[in-house]
Amino acid sequence: MQNLVDNKAITKDVYDKLTPTGSSPGIMYGLSKVHKPLVDGFPKLRLILSAINTPTYKLAKFLVNIMEPLTKDIYTVKDTFSFAEEIRTQDSNYWMSSFDVDSLFTNIPLDETIGICCDELFQSKDVVSGLSKDQFRNLLELATKESFFLLNGQYYKQIDGVAMGSPLGLTLANVFLCHHEKHWLDNCPNEFKPLHFKRYVDDVFCLFSDEQHVNNFLEYLNSRHPNMSFTFENEVDNSLPFLDVKVIRSDLHFITSIYHKPTFSGVYTNYRSFIPDLYKRNLVSTLLFRMFTVCSSWELLHREVVNFKSILRKNSYPKHLTEKLIKKFFDNVKRIKTPVATVPKQQFTIVLPYLGKVSQKVKRSLELLTKKYLHSSTITVIFKSPSRLRSVFSFKDKLPAYLMSGVIYQYTCSSCKSTYIGKTSRHTHHRFSEHAGVSPLTGKIVQGQNSTTVRDHMLACETRVCSDNFIVIGRDNNKAHLKIKESLFIKKDNPNLNIQGKSVPLALF
Secondary structure, eight states: OGGGGGSEEEOHHHHHHHSOTTOOOEEEEEEEOTTSOOBTTBOOEEEEEEOTTSTTHHHHHHHHHHHGGGGOOTTBOOOHHHHHHHHTTSBTTSEEEEEEETTTGGGOOHHHHHHHHHHHHTSSOSOBTTBOHHHHHHHHHHHHHTOEEEETTEEEEOOSOOOBTSTTHHHHHHHHHHHHHHHHHHTSOTTTOOSEEEEETTEEEEEESSTTHHHHHHHHHHTTOTTOOEEEEEOBTTEEEETTEEEEEOSSBEEEEEOOOTTOOOOOOOTTSSSOHHHHHHHHHHHHHHHHHHOOSHHHHHHHHHHHHHHHHHTTOOHHHHHHHHHHHHHHHHSOOOOOOOOOOEEEEEEEEOOTHHHHHHHHHHHHHHHHHOTTEEEEEEEEOSOOGGGTSOOSOOOOGGGOOSEEEEEEOTTTOOEEEEEESSOHHHHHHHHHTBOTTTOOBOTTOOOOHHHHHHHHHTOOOOGGGEEEEEEOSSHHHHHHHHHHHHHHHOOTTOSSOOSSOOTTO
8 A cells, every 4th residue: 555655645625626526536445465475464455446437537448449559569468268379389398487567557657658658659640539649648647647536535646656447557557568578578688588478467477498597587677667576486396377377388288277376265156146047157158168268188178177066066056057057068169150141230238127037027028029029139138136245345435425426315404394306417515505505615605606496495494504404315327317316206205395396207107
C-alpha cells in the first residue's frame, strides 16, 4: 500500500469542484496475494481500482481501442493455449527460467508511457481516429492523471502509476513493456541473451543455453529502468510452471500439462448451488477443454481427467452426470464438423433473475416464441443470481450516499410526514441541496433558484429540509429505466406531494 503515497489526497469539496456532477469516484481496494510470501506478517496486496462510472471511464475505454496495436509484439503471448502449443516446439536441451516484474502496474511511469503512446501512434500519421497528436496526448492525460478514487473514506487523485481494474491499466502496462523489451533484448550481450523470450503482461518465460546465464540476465534487466524490478524462478526437477501450464523437459521436446498452484483448493461451483444447470455443465466442458488443449499426451490428459472426477465429486457433482459430460465432450472432439455458410442472424440477449424452475420455463418459452415469430433472430437468455457472496461480505469501500447518482429517493417532511418521490441522475447531494434551497458547495441559501415541490412544501409547512429527510429507495444508471422505476414507486406508495403522478405512462396499470 506504500505506493499510495505517490497519489494526492484531496477533500470532498475539491472532488466536487473537479468532477462532473453525477460522476462517482473509483473505489480502490486490495486483493491478497495468498500464494506470495508474507511481508511483516501480512500478505501482499494486488491493488484493484473499480473505475466504472468514474468521470473518465468511457474516455479510457475509447482510448484503449486506439492503442490496442501497441500492446502486442513478437515477444507477447496471447493466452495459455498458444503458449502451450508454442513451447512444445522448442528445443528441450535449453534451461528454463521465468521472470516476474514486481508491482508492475503501480510502477508504470505515466508521463513516459504517455510519451511512448503518442510517439509510436503518430510515427507515420498526423491524425489517428480523428485526433491530432496533441489532442490524443491531452485526452490520455485527462483519462489517467485526472482519475479519482476512494480508499478508507479518503479521496485520492491519481498522479502516477496505473491500477488493475482501470480500462487503461493493462493497456499502458503492455505498451510500456512492449516498447522497452525490444530495446532491452536488442542490446542484451549475446553471451547471456535468452534464446527464447515470451511475456504475458508481467510474467516472462525464457530459455537459456546455460543455467549460469539466468543471474546475468536478471542483473541486466534490473539495470534497464529505475521503475522496473524483476525476480526470477528456475526450473526444478526438469519442470517449471508458467501461465497455469506445467512445462516438463523430456528427451526430445518439452511436454505440457495442467499446473495447480499450492493454494489451489479444488473448490468450484457446487452442484447444489442455486444457479441454472447450464452453468454447471458449461463449467465441466470448459475445464475439460482446458485439459485437452494444454496436455500434450493422452497419458497426461487421462491423469488430469481422473483427478478432475475426484474434484467434481467433492463439489457434489453426481457421478453419472460427470461421466455423461466427459463422454459427450470427447465424442464432440472426435466428430468432424463441416462449416455451413448461412445468413447471419440478429442476436438478442436478455438478462433475467434466476428463480429456479420457473426461470427455465420462461427461457424455453422465449426461445420457442423467437423461433416461431422471429425467424431471422436468435435469443440468448442469461440468468443472474439475486444474491452473491459479495452482497454478504463487503471487501471494498461503499460509495457514500451523497455521491450516489442515478437514484430514486423519497422525501418525508419532519413536521407533517408528507412524502415525495423523485429521481436524479446527478449526485444526491446536489439534488437534495436544490430542494433545500442551498448551495451544494457552501451550504448557504441561494436566491433565485428554480422552484421545486419539496421546497414549496417546506415554505408552506414552515419547516427546514435537511439530508436526514431523504432516503435512497432505488438506483439505475439507465435514464429511461430510472423514469420507469420512479413511476412504479409512485404507483406503489402514492406519495401525497407527487402532483404529476408519474414520470412516464404506465400502460400496465
